[in-house]
Amino acid sequence: MTKTLLILNGPNLNLLGTREPDVYGHETLDDVQARCVALAADLGVSVDFRQSNHEGQLVDWVQQARGTADGIVINPAAYTHTSVAILDALTMFAGPVIEVHISNIHKRETFRHHSFVSGRADGVIAGCGTEGYLLAMRRLASLLGA
Numbered sequence: 001m002t003k004t005l006l007i008l009n010g011p012n013l014n015l016l017g018t019r020e021p022d023v024y025g026h027e028t029l030d031d032v033q034a035r036c037v038a039l040a041a042d043l044g045v046s047v048d049f050r051q052s053n054h055e056g057q058l059v060d061w062v063q064q065a066r067g068t069a070d071g072i073v074i075n076p077a078a079y080t081h082t083s084v085a086i087l088d089a090l091t092m093f094a095g096p097v098i099e100v101h102i103s104n105i106h107k108r109e110t111f112r113h114h115s116f117v118s119g120r121a122d123g124v125i126a127g128c129g130t131e132g133y134l135l136a137m138r139r140l141a142s143l144l145g146a
């Protein structure tokens with residue numbers, strides 16, 4: 001059966017392309033989504049690509065994924081560094097989880113060096129630009145035997 005990958009994006013990623021392009025690049029989130037959808041066709045998986053500025057919305061989507069998705073790619077954005085709620089929701093999800101950061105959070109301010117989500121993630125990709133999403137999808141597809 002076709003595997004479904006849920007790709008979640010946290011706050012301010014809706015402004016990708018105009019937001020600090022020196023850090024995050026010039027691609028918009030729609031561009032990233034289009035690349036993910038194209039790769040999904042190659043990998044033979046389906047993708048459900050979402051963004052929210054709201055922590056509770058992200059928690060709801062992770063909870064719902066228990067019945068609807070086989071694996072999760074998540075860029076929790078600023079909630080990476082603050083959210084026990086997203087960590088707890090991901091902990092209840094049984095499938096593989098890959099955490100993605102466009103920038104290399106370890107090269108940046110100290111407050112970005114700690115990730116709550118990494119305590120649950122099966123893999124972490126940081127500093128590979130938006131290509132990190134594609135790498136994460138490939139890893140999930142391989143973990144899921146898709």
Ligand code: DQA
Binds near residue numbers: 012079080100104
């Ligand atoms: C980010 C890094 C976070 O520290 C930041 O708050 C973001 C984006 C990244 O993709 O590099 O919003 O997750």
